[in-house]
Amino acid sequence: MSDDYWNDEEPISPDAEDLRLQIAQARRRLYDREKERRDARRAWSREYYAQHREEYLEYQRQHRAAIRQKDPEAYRQAKRQRDQRWRDKHKDEVNAKLREKYRTDPEKHRQRRREHYAANAEEQRARRREYYARNKERQLATQRAWRDREKRRRDAGLPPRRLHRVSRDDRIAHRADADAFFTREWTTAELSEALRSVATPPELVAAFKRDSLRARAAYHLAEQKEELARLHKELDRARPGPKPTRTLQAVEEARLDAIGREVNERLRHREPARHPHHLDPAAPHPMLQPNHPMGMNR
Template sequence: MTLSDSGAGAGGDKRFDDEERRRRKREIDRRYRQTHADDERERKRQWKARNPEKVKEYRDRFRTAHLERIRRENRERERRRAAKARRAAAAAERRRVKARERYAADPKANLEYQRKRRRAQRAADPEGYREAKKQRNKRWRDSHKDEQNAKLRAKHRDNPEIKRAAAERYYAEHGDEVRERRRAYYWANREKQLEKQRLWRAREKRRRELGLPPRRLHRLTASERAANASAADEFFTRPRTPDEVKAIRREPKTSARELARWNRSSARARLAAGIDADSDAIRPVMASRRRESEREAAARRKREAAAAEAARMDAIAREINDRLRHEPRRSPTTRRRPVRRATPPSTSGGLSL
C-alpha cells in the first residue's frame, strides 16, 4: 500500500466518523424532543414571550424569503377548505332530501320513531335532554325572531285586553321589582331620560301656546283597520261618472273673504280649546299679551339705543368741529346770507355742522 492510499483511507474514515457522530446526535435530539415535547413547547413559548421583536423579525424575514411558497400554500389550503365545505354542504343536503322522502313515505312511522328516540334520550340523560331542547328552542327563536315578534304584535293589536290584564296581574304581584328596574334604568340612562322629558315639556308648552287640544290617540283592532283601509280605497279609487265630474266642477269656489273668515274662526276655536284644556283659563291669553309686550319693549330699547348712539356721534362731531374752527359758531337763529361770488368758498372757516 502506497502513502497516498493510506492517506485517502484515513481521510475517508474521518469523514465517516463525523457523519456517524452527526447522525447519532440527530437521533439523540429527536428522542429528547419526543420525550420532552411539553418542556420544549413551554420553553419556546417563554422565549417568544420574552423576545417579541425577534419573533416578528424572523417571521418577516421568512415571509420575504419564501413569499411565493407561502402564497401557494395559502391558496392550496383555501381550496381544500372550500372543497371540504362544499362536500359537507352537499352531504347535508342529501341527508335532508332523504329525510324528507322518508318522512313523506310514512309520516306516522317517522313520528312514532321520533317519539321513541326522544323518550330514550330523556330516560338516559334527563338534564342533558332538557338542556339540548332548551338550546334547540333558543336557536329556533333567534332565527325566527322577526316573524314571531310580528305575530305577537298582530295578536296584541287584535285583542289588547289579554296583554293588559296580564300586565296588571304581574305588576300587582311584582310591583317592587318593576319599580326597582325602572329606577335602575333611569339612573343608567339619566341623560337620555332628561332629554326626552325636556322634549316632551317643550312640545306640550308649544301646544298650549298655540291653543291646540291634547293629543287623543287610540288603538284600533285589525278588523277596524281593515274596514277603514277598504273604505278609504273605495272612496279614492272609485271612478267618477261624467255627471259627477261636472257637478264637482260646478260647485262654487271659496272666495278669499270666506277663506279668511274660516281661518279666523279656526284660530278662535283652537284658542278656546286650549283654554278649556288648561287648568289656568287665562294662561294662553296672558302668554300672548306677554309676548306682545316683550316685543314692544324690545323695539323701544332698540330705538332708544339707536338715538343714544346718534347723539353720541353728534357730540363727537361737534367737539371736533369746535377744535378745528377758526371763527365762532353762528347762532341757529342767524340767517345765512347767500354767496354771490362764483369762486369756491374758502375752507379757512373750519368744519361746520
C-alpha cells in the first residue's frame, strides 16, 4: 500500500460550506483505505499459504503429535470439542446426510440397533429406569394424556392410529405424485365443479337471511321499547316548581336572627378549662404544692 494514498484523492477544501459533507468524505476515504489494506493482506496471505502449503501441513502435524504425546487425554478432549463445534455449526447438513444414509438401507441400521441393545440390554434398561425416576411426573402426565386420547377415540368409534414405514422408492413416488397433483393447472370447468361442490344450498342462504332479518327486527324493537320507557320516566318525573320568593320583612328578620345568634355566642358564659386537680376534689391546691413556679415559691 502506497503512503501517498491521500495524495491520490482530491484534497478537502477548507472553504467548503457543508462541514458534515467533509466529515463524511473523510470517513469514506479512511474506510476505503482500511478495506484496501485488509484485502491486500488477505491476498498476500492466500498466496503465501499456497506457496508453502506442505510446510504448514507438516508443522500442524508435528504440533498435534507433540500435544498428543504430552497429554493424550487432553488432546482427545480438545478434538471432541472441535468436532462438536463443527457439527453444531453444520447441524442441518449432518442431519440431512444421516437421514439419507438411513433411507438408503434402513434394515441395516435397525439390525445394528437390535444387536447393540442385545449386547447392552441391562445398561439400556437401567438408563430407562433412571430416566423414568428423574421424570416421573412428566411420564405419568404423558400416560394419562394417552389414556384420555384413546378413550375419546373409542367413544367416537374411530380406528386406532397406525403408522407404517414406507420404503425409499415409495416415498419418491409419493412425492412425485404430490408434486404433479399440486403443481398442475386447473381448468375452468374443474374450478367451477370444485366451487359447486362446496357451495351453500340456496334454501340455507334464504333461511339465514330470514333469521338475520328477524333478529335485527327484534333488536330494533327492544331498543325502541327501552327508549319509550326512558321517555315515560322523564315525563312522570315531578317538575320542580318556581323558587319561593322572600319578602323584605323575611329578609330583615333573618338578618336580625343572625345578629342575635352572634351576640349570644360572644356573651355566653363559658366554663373555664379544667385542670388535673379538678378531677379529684380531695387533691391539694396547686399553690400549696412545693417547688411551684407560681406564688410564694417562685
